[in-house]
Amino acid sequence: MGFFSWQCKGCDESIKAPYGLTEGTQWKNEVVMLMPNGTCISGDYDGYGSIHQPELTVEIEYGSPGEFWHSRCYSNANGPAYTSPSDSALDQGFFDGDPLAGIRIRPDAPKPL
Numbered sequence: 211m212g213f214f215s216w217q218c219k220g221c222d223e224s225i226k227a228p229y230g231l232t233e234g235t236q237w238k239n240e241v242v243m244l245m246p247n248g249t250c251i252s253g254d255y256d257g258y259g260s261i262h263q264p265e266l267t268v269e270i271e272y273g274s275p276g277e278f279w280h281s282r283c284y285s286n287a288n289g290p291a292y293t294s295p296s297d298s299a300l301d302q303g304f305f306d307g308d309p310l311a312g313i314r315i316r317p318d319a320p321k322p323l
């Protein structure tokens with residue numbers, strides 16, 4: 211599976227991969243994932259479907275029913291319980307700011323995902 215991500219339930223911005231973030235946007239990489247069964251997992255999102263903790267990696271399948279939050283947004287919302295799956299991120303979690311800044315699209319490039 212390629213690059214994918216989700217919209218944060220709190221601010222409706224995407225959970226970001228760790229690339230290209232600045233000190234001011236680093237928090238967008240820290241994620242909380244809630245599952246319908248009550249499981250709650252937090253850590254850093256790698257952009258390819260895994261949440262990393264210091265001694266644990268959690269792999270998430272594309273299309274999982276997870277509800278995703280930025281850790282900061284989740285704290286600000288006082289840690290609500292699971293309600294529904296998060297939407298897929300339109301920007302796949304990669305681009306912060308202008309979605310076309312710093313990339314070039316070639317006509318023969320394979321379609322993402």
Ligand SMILES: [Zn+2]
Binds near residue numbers: 221223279280
């Ligand atoms: Zn958020």
